[in-house]
Amino acid sequence: MTTPPPGLRERKKQATREALRDAALRLAVERGPDQVRVDDIAEAAGVSPRTYNNYFASREQAIVSAVTADRETRIAAAVAARPTGVRLADAVTEAVVEQYTNPGEREQQALLLFTTQTTLRDAFLDAAADIEPPLTAVIAERVGDTGAHTARVLAASVAAAVRVALEGWLVPAGNAEATASSSPGGLVVPSGSLPDQLRATLAPLAPAFDAADKRRDRSAGERFEKAAPPAKT
Amino acid sequence: MTTPPPGLRERKKQATREALRDAALRLAVERGPDQVRVDDIAEAAGVSPRTYNNYFASREQAIVSAVTADRETRIAAAVAARPTGVRLADAVTEAVVEQYTNPGEREQQALLLFTTQTTLRDAFLDAAADIEPPLTAVIAERVGDTGAHTARVLAASVAAAVRVALEGWLVPAGNAEATASSSPGGLVVPSGSLPDQLRATLAPLAPAFDAADKRRDRSAGERFEKAAPPAKT
DNA sequence: CAAGAAAAGTGCGTGCACGCAAGTTTGCGT
């Protein structure tokens, strides 16, 4: 339905994009990230440097995109796939956790790489913002047209929360003092597993989702104060 | 306590920064934004081009910063200034609205400018993210150490919501079709007043704030069960 | 008040992003 035959043009385009992504990551891993010139990537992908820049706006973006790929789309799909019975908050959380759990081996190398160079790290964190548009779509479908921008805001908040989680997770290298200083006197789970981090940062948003969700299934006008779900801490 | 005598070094630094900001905005307004070379800004501020780059990482940043100034700090201060009795959500919302309400005349010109060039618009939107760190601090103070990253996530969500509001507000120029397509069939307040937009985008987050807030004054034993203000739509 | 340390300003060189105006490939209607 979405891909009858994609057409040759589109296929070539995707191929080029993938070649570039691939080359970028590979080169960045085998020599250091600083030792990769844009021309190298272009050449490795068999394309002109200028064309490279038609696909990616920065070297970092190219490298990072090899890992992030089309995570955005998959997250949206994963949310849409959950039965409409479950809480929206849970559906989103699980979808996100699921899609950010990659057992790939090349990804591990890449992530390790990201911890070494702040510019790569930043690019990776920025990539998380890409989940907003697709998420907005699926959330909008769930909450209906409650408030004009509700879905947008919720999606954006999720993206922000994910970013926070990733930031807190990508620290193990180098700055042992930064981890210590983040909590003066207490320990804050230096950098537990990513799924845990994600759940932790998404949790505070659950009430907002509940509220948006609630409005929907009681489209008539009664409002009742419902205590927050038993916080198990 | 905060400024004994700021020291001469610091004063000069601020002066330079302001000179750069000023020059950047002024030049951008009088000739078009594209007709402003970095060297021009530097020269107008009486400083070397290289130095300019020590203060700002991009031309857009310099221009935009003339408007955004230290809004971040003021927002945080405004939140902290509210009595602890009011709902946290309200405190934050009002503080944000208040600080984004500028009757300045030069700002108007600038904002108009931002609508014309996407790169400026984007820089302006990105600047909204700067409110996160200070907001995190004040929110953390209110909610205590509920969950490690709760404050961070809430602050980041606010920043995201503000961004959405600004995005929806900075459209009046040119694309009449974009405004129409944003809501297939219904009208979504094409671009009402900024305060309204801000309140609208921040509203969905209120439940999250309430949940975080509740925990806190529950531990103090005093609870203020207040229903959400009658949403009149 | 005299060094010396620390920080800010500067000049230079490099790699890069991107607009523009060709050239080349793909898709489609007749």
Place this chain on the structure above:
DNA sequence: ACGCAAACTTGCGTGCACGCACTTTTCTTG
């Protein structure tokens, strides 16, 4: 099958961000 129009690629030129090494200014300490 042909040819036109749209999409993609490419080379070139420009302005820019930023690392590095060095000079100048400000702060500190004995």
